[in-house]
Amino acid sequence: MYCKSSLCKTMQRRKRLGLISAFGLMLFLWKTSPYTCTGHLTLHCRVRDTVASLWRAEGEGPRKPCNCEVCISQQNVSSWFDERYNSTIEPLLTAENQDIPVQVQHWWLKLQGSNNGSYLPDILSKMFKVIPPVSHSWARGNAARCQTCAVVGNSGNLKGSKHGQRIDSHNFVLRMNGAKTAGFEEDVGSRTTHHFMYPESAVNLQPGIHLVLIPFKLLDLKWMTSALSTGDLRFTYMKVKSFIQADKDKVLIFNPSFFKYIHDKWTSHHGKYPSTGILALFFAIHVCDKVSVFGYGADSFGSWHHYWEKNRFASAFRKTGVHNADFELALIKRLAQEGKVTFYT
Numbered sequence: 001m002y003c004k005s006s007l008c009k010t011m012q013r014r015k016r017l018g019l020i021s022a023f024g025l026m027l028f029l030w031k032t033s034p035y036t037c038t039g040h041l042t043l044h045c046r047v048r049d050t051v052a053s054l055w056r057a058e059g060e061g062p063r064k065p066c067n068c069e070v071c072i073s074q075q076n077v078s079s080w081f082d083e084r085y086n087s088t089i090e091p092l093l094t095a096e097n098q099d100i101p102v103q104v105q106h107w108w109l110k111l112q113g114s115n116n117g118s119y120l121p122d123i124l125s126k127m128f129k130v131i132p133p134v135s136h137s138w139a140r141g142n143a144a145r146c147q148t149c150a151v152v153g154n155s156g157n158l159k160g161s162k163h164g165q166r167i168d169s170h171n172f173v174l175r176m177n178g179a180k181t182a183g184f185e186e187d188v189g190s191r192t193t194h195h196f197m198y199p200e201s202a203v204n205l206q207p208g209i210h211l212v213l214i215p216f217k218l219l220d221l222k223w224m225t226s227a228l229s230t231g232d233l234r235f236t237y238m239k240v241k242s243f244i245q246a247d248k249d250k251v252l253i254f255n256p257s258f259f260k261y262i263h264d265k266w267t268s269h270h271g272k273y274p275s276t277g278i279l280a281l282f283f284a285i286h287v288c289d290k291v292s293v294f295g296y297g298a299d300s301f302g303s304w305h306h307y308w309e310k311n312r313f314a315s316a317f318r319k320t321g322v323h324n325a326d327f328e329l330a331l332i333k334r335l336a337q338e339g340k341v342t343f344y345t
Contacts (some may be wrong), residue, residue, distance in 0.1 A: 064077045066289035068146035070339060073289070078338035084265040091283050095128040100256050107263075111273055112217035123218060127225045131251045133233040143172060144152070147171050149288035152188060153277045153295035154179055158307040163344055164189040165293055170292060174284055176276045177201035180308045188307065196254075196280045199223040199236050203244035209244040213255040214279055224251070251324040254279065258286075271324035278328050281341075297329045 063073045075082055090097055098121075100108070105117045109268065150170040152158075154177065167173060167189035175181075176196040181188055184316045194210040197203065201222055205211055215221050219236050226233035228251070231242035259273070262282050277296060284291045336343035 028095075064143060066142065066146055067144055068148075068290045071289050072285055072291060072340050075302075078340065079327060080334070081338050081340055085285075086261060086265065087286070088145050088146065089258050089261050089286075090255055091258045091286050093124075093255040095133060097255075098124045098128065103148070104257045104260050107260050109218070112219075117218075120218065121334045123221050123225075127221055127253075130225050130228050130248065131253070132249050134249065134252060146290060147288050148290045148292070149174060149284040150189070150292045150294060151277075151281050151284045153293070153297075153308045154308075155295040155297055156307045157345060158184075158187050158295040161187045161294075161344070163187060166292075166344075167191070167256065167294060172281050172284070172288065178203055178306070178308075184308060194252075195336050196276055196283075198276070199227075199240040200238055201276070202241050202244055205247075207247055208250070210250045210252055211244070211282070212252045212254060212280075214259075214276055215256065216273075221253075224253070236260075249287070254283070258283075267324070267328065270324045270327040275323040275325070275328060278323075278331070281332070285335075285340070293332055293336070293343045296332055296343075297345065 033335060037185075065073050071078075073085075073087060093100075100120070103122065106115075109115060109117050148170040150167045151174045152167055163322055164184075164186045168191045172193045173189060173191045174196065175192050178201060179188075179192075179195070180192050181192065192206075192209050194212050195203070195205055196212045198216055199216050213220065213224050215238075219233070222231045223236065223240060227241060227244040228246070228248055234240065234242045259279065262274050262279060262296045263269060266282060270328040281293060282292070332341070332343055335341045
């Protein structure tokens, strides 16, 4: 009702203040409640969401994009992060999203010294006939959700860390390349939900694990098709697996556009291109609400090597000239400093 008199307007103001106070009390009770929203939506969750939406309607603060204490994608927390973060770029290449922009194609093809992308549409078409569509549970912006990810690198600093139980407690556990768990469970955990690899680092996977292919070249896409079907492709620049054990319906393809975005915005062209470990980390940053990082950087003796092996050339990774390990480690530390990830060393 529209008020003309000063008395009516005063009554409306008092009513609005009363509602805000009630909402404030309800919000306080919700925040201090021992009950949490897990699984299906409970009555507690419905009350919480209603109160939160009404509170926001009165202009009392921004809407959190998730139900974690701190959400990675929440803006106005770190201006440094906000300047670089782009939520519109899809991390995955799919049958519906397979048109790679020309400028991305040019950059991506040159990573391995190629300029000919004329075969790309045919290669992608054949691959997506072998790989069925994947349904994702990664919808961002769900205020009732707190999806946690552990990104587990392969550094020797995991030996003796006893991080295994903490790693396994996350919703998703991301590993990469030749990562092993058998015999190292106390330090690295036993669960894997996503395993990032390319043909030359490929390993067989147990059922239920997502294989995430990082394609560094056209031949990698052809290999993925072959390794899940005919087994014809056995050599890239070295001998590779003819077949790979993996669930076809869980195979994911890392998007070259997302790859270039990380190179441009995050690693800032340090190194020829980002490492698999950094690509996996930013995949997590874009699909998870809370990210924990394990197994990156040197061990306590300053050596860079894998936790499962004794490597005579323990710092070889730093000397390849392809990746800039020092810059990537500094980047992870900055993300932790800005409150966007938790970095365990």
